[in-house]
């Protein structure tokens with residue numbers, strides 16, 4: 001039982017049970033008179049929260065309410081989320097977390113994690129000592145350099161590490177005590193924020209790449225010094241930084257980049273199921289990306305890994321993928337190709353500025369949008385895909401909602417219901433010619449919380465793409481025939497906890513198979529994961 005008492009106990013979100021403290025606890029802990037006399041159960045408290053939430057008239061207000069609830073009583077916060085994950089995922093996470101990040105300096109209440117800032121360089125080991133928990137197992141860290149499809153939001157990006165780690169617990173039951181959100185504040189190039197008197201981050205421009213990399217190295221060293229078993233989850237960094245730093249650290253320490261590997265994994269999961277619907281194989285697809293940043297490269301690389309498992313060579317797999325960005329098709333005459341993009345630039349390809357033209361020339365079977373630009377999958381683009389394919393696969397992954405390349409309704413309508421569609425956010429079902437089509441949300445929340453649990457459960461020393469392929473397979477295989485028939489490529493969000501458990505177990509098994517665990521393999525990986533799972537309950 002808690003060593004805190006009285007008001008201090010009520011102010012500790014981990015140990016505060018509010019009106020659910022029993023008479024005995026109230027007497028022993030000096031709480032008599034500090035609470036209303038009625039003693040409630042967790043279910044009663046949940047009902048009151050749901051009532052209060054029903055009075056909030058927009059999603060941002062609900063986000064603010066839930067943030068305060070988490071600061072007040074953590075158990076109750078997770079119990080509320082568990083009543084309806086599908087409803088609350090879109091509040092504590094994408095898309096509402098995007099609105100929250102835009103407003104973060106304005107709606108700020110409490111830090112809820114660590115702000116490690118550029119002006120503390122040279123002292124990061126000292127800084128990390130200020131975190132009160134000794135055995136942190138996952139840090140989710142962002143520079144705010146590229147928040148969702150919203151660009152550089154600087155320290156306002158803190159909403160993302162907080163929200164991502166809340167999903168570790170809400171989806172995969174990772175114990176919240178072992179999770180630490182970090183905003184690595186290196187300034188921002190966002191002039192609007194720099195001019196905002198309520199902005200909370202460092203009011204300076206971002207450092208050079210070399211200076212950033214030196215700062216990140218100091219941060220990595222400080223993390224390993226303070227938390228030797230910790231995995232570093234990189235999230236929402238500027239694309240080039242994300243790719244470069246993942247390449248540097250992926251085989252060196254326990255780390256992964258969710259925007260690269262998690263997004264790649266969930267997209268491959270969606271493609272595995274799209275192949276079941278289209279009665280085809282991944283290795284036979286031709287894939288065109290709109291957007292050639294970290295998400296596009298991450299997904300492309302993951303598709304290559306998945307095609308290799310189906311028997312293609314690396315070169316053969318890469319030849320099946322092309323990239324198209326703001327400046328048109330990435331082809332040999334372009335002068336602005338980065339080394340990571342180069343493998344998807346193919347001899348003989350001609351310049352193309354118009355996406356429909358590129359589609360006619362390349363005849364892709366799969367079109368993936370990671371452009372952050374709304375409406376770029378026009379009627380013409382969707383119709384061209386439909387002329388070329390019986391079942392065109394169209395994934396409009398940019399988020400939040402008003403950044404999607406096309407809506408579910410547009411994809412289904414312009415393809416006469418033939419498109420196999422997924423988006424980065426959840427769109428409502430669409431009625432077309434007497435059939436209800438259920439669009440999927442190809443969002444990395446199906447993957448990163450479960451992989452996070454697998455990492456915690458195995459103390460993985462590295463987190464290579466193989467683990468994310470195993471997670472993709474696990475997610476895909478949990479969709480039933482009946483769900484596939486409605487166009488669903490992912491398991492229902494209502495059962496995300498059960499889905500994440502299975503995905504975590506399969507991912508952990510893969511970590512053991514690859515020899516990447518730092519603990520001996522338990523007799524039952526399933527039981528081992530179950531034992532670690534956090535329950536949003538008061539001790540009885």
Ligand SMILES: O=C([O-])CC(=O)C(=O)O
Nearest residue numbers: 094148149236259399443
């Ligand atoms: O957070 C999300 O919904 C997906 C994601 O990682 C991103 O867009 O950066």
Ligand SMILES: [Mg+2]
Nearest residue numbers: 148235236259
């Ligand atoms: Mg992200």
